[in-house]
Amino acid sequence: MNNASFVSHAELADLLRRLSEQAEVWVPTRQAMTPHRPMFRPFQAGMDLDFQPMPVTSAKGVLFPQGEELLKFRKEKSLSEATVTTLLWEDPAVFRPTIVFGCRPCDARGFLVFDRAFLQGSFVDPFYKARRDKNLVVSMVCPEPDAACFCGAVGSHPADTEGSDVQMIPVKEGYVLHGLTEKGQEFLKNVENTPSQAQQEEARQVWTSAQGSVDSGASLTDDAQHFFKRFADTAFWRFHTERCLSCGVCTYLCPTCYCFTLTDETNGVHGERLRSWDACMFHHFTQEASGHNPRPTKAERFRNRVGHKFSYFPEKHGRFACCGCGRCLRHCPVGMDIRAIVRALGESEEVHD
Amino acid sequence: MNTLQSIVESIWDQVDVVLGWRVGYDPLHPVPTFVRDRKDIASLIWNPLCAPNLSVFLAKFFRTASQRDKKIGILAKGCDSRSLTALIQEGLVDRDRLLIVGLTCPGTVDPDALAAARTQSGPITAVAFANGMVEITSADGVECVPLDRVIERRCQRCRHAHPVLYDVVLHDFEPRPVPKDPFAHVEALENQSLEARKAFWLKELERCLRCYACRNACPLCVCQDHCLAESRTPKWVTQKDTVADKFLFHMIHTLHLAGRCTECGECERACPMKIPVGLLKEKTAQIAMDLWHYESGTDPGARPPLLSYDASVTGI
Secondary structure (H helix, E strand, O other): OOOEEEEEHHHHHHHHHHHHHHOEEEEEEOOOOOOOOOEEEEOOOOOOEOOOOOOOOOOHHHOOOOEEEEEEEEEEEOOOOOOOEEEEEEOOOOOOOEEEEEEOHHHHHHHHHHHHHHHOOOOOOHHHHHHHHOEEEEEEOOOOOOOOOOHHHHOOOOOOOOOOOEEEEEEOOEEEEEEOOHHHHHHHHHOOOOOOHHHHHHHHHHHHHHHOOOOOOOOOHHHHOOHHHHOOOHHHHHHHHOOOOOOOHHHHHOOOOOOEEEEEEEEOOEEEEEEEEOOOOOHHHHOOOOOOOOOOOHHHHHHHHHHHHHHHHHHHHOOOOOOOOOHHHHOOOOOOOHHHHHHHOOOOOOOOO | OOOHHHHHHHHHHHOOEEEEEEOOOOOOOOEEEEEOOHHHHHHOEOOOOOOOOOOHHHHHOOOOOOOOOOOEEEEEOHHHHHHHHHHHHOOOOOHHHEEEEEEOOOOOEOHHHHHHHOOOOOOEEEEEEEOOEEEEEEOOEEEEEEHHHHEOHHHHOOOOOOOOOOOEEEOOOOOOOOOOOOOHHHHHHHOOOHHHHHHHHHHHHHOOOOOOHHHHOOOOOOOHHHOOOOOOOOOOOOOOOOHHHHHHHHHHHHHHOOOOOOOOOHHHHHOOOOOOOHHHHHHHHHHHHHHHOOOOOOOOOOOOHHHOOOOOOOOO
């Protein structure tokens, strides 16, 4: 554990202020009206930072904004020919460097799912790439996994370093920081202090105890193998999705859900082409122009969500499209539990129609 | 003495399905369950953590072709029974398809408030209710918190803790007394200046994700897959991530519930960002009472004011 730095509680705000001069620094902050649900916001002096509870939102908007302008256009009528219109394109804004500071290890791993979707294969998403190239992730060893957490069941743990450039470990007097990548080590030049022997030792203990602090049961890998066997079992999917409200809480809070829609938002002769979050739980997600909808009910829609995360994506990319953060379950108005559904795939239980 | 299980047993032969709650992923989050097998009656629970309003499934699921003829047993707290009544009023479910098990309600628990009230931090392994106290068990031991301190905002203003419509009633809990001023929260906001109110809503709605949980958890938002929030032809609301678009959606949502909202507060409970969207609908409920002396969801035979037209009405 060499190459470590230390930042005390008292110095943290100043560090973030200095970092903000070079980059947009996204931190979990507490809002006055929702003290128990911190969310990621660009750092500003005087903010009420809170690294303790799991933030309600993931940091995914940093790399994949909820609404992103891809281009602007303007129609111009030709003076000579009344019917001719010209489309004028404007390049989108330049991308600022960003730092995600103090996310959970699960959130950091979530970005790796995005990387596969947006950067691998023959089509590289230029917008995502531009953001990702200038992005750095500082994750924090997870202080308190709760009953909805299941990173352990998707091949991770609360002290995982995968996907992080820097890992911060909470100790009594502040945070011990470890650079994990080249970028991360470069970043640590911003933090002058080194931890004492005692702080190093405390960090080691925090790390070790966090590593084993989530009880997620067995890995979901074996259960997920049964997805195709269950695919056509309509009664199974109806039974397990009956209480789903078809809202977008699960997908919008999910660090790994990356589906989007493209719309042209026009206002007179001006307009923007917008990429915005979409959710496979919504009816219109697969609505076709003909009026046909291949996923007409929530049973087909939820099946697709399970399949995408635990079967199709792993088959193609070698990992679950799920980081086990548990937000989909924790904040679902009716407690839809995707873990339980994956676990049930292989069971031979009788279901009722 | 009646228990939840004995009551459900007693109606079992008259229904095809019973909508109730069972234990969810942890003791704090009971989930809706659809009981179709007699042996599953044992899994049903009722306590102040059973927050979801089960009437949401009636217009959105039990109106489909395969479910239209099903007889439904349904557990209903006071607010839930108002939603059921409103659905009957609007012809969205037939009264004779329903067997309503009314539940006297002491208020439902706000999990965030409970987390704040705790002095211990270990994961909760059990929750029990007795004598107005919530008894929380974790690895750190047992601690008690007064239920009054941790109930949801919607329940602090509830006027119908005793169900308004039922076939049989279960009196497991003392119904919460009617508060002096049920519209105190709305009035506190309304007493502020226009600028302050605008600033309040812009700040609150700015964090809206447009996940539409508020809409989908609402038992009376019945347009289902044809909501104009997502309609592209015509397009009313853009996909832009701006507070103006979010504001517009919430205003449309509110106005479509004017004179219909039964103040169950599910919109606000379902919101992951904890935006107090219930306040908007409470205001319309207050207007309906002031203007027409109408309280939605309290009389199955009454006609909702905005579903009728009376040329003699003045003052609108």
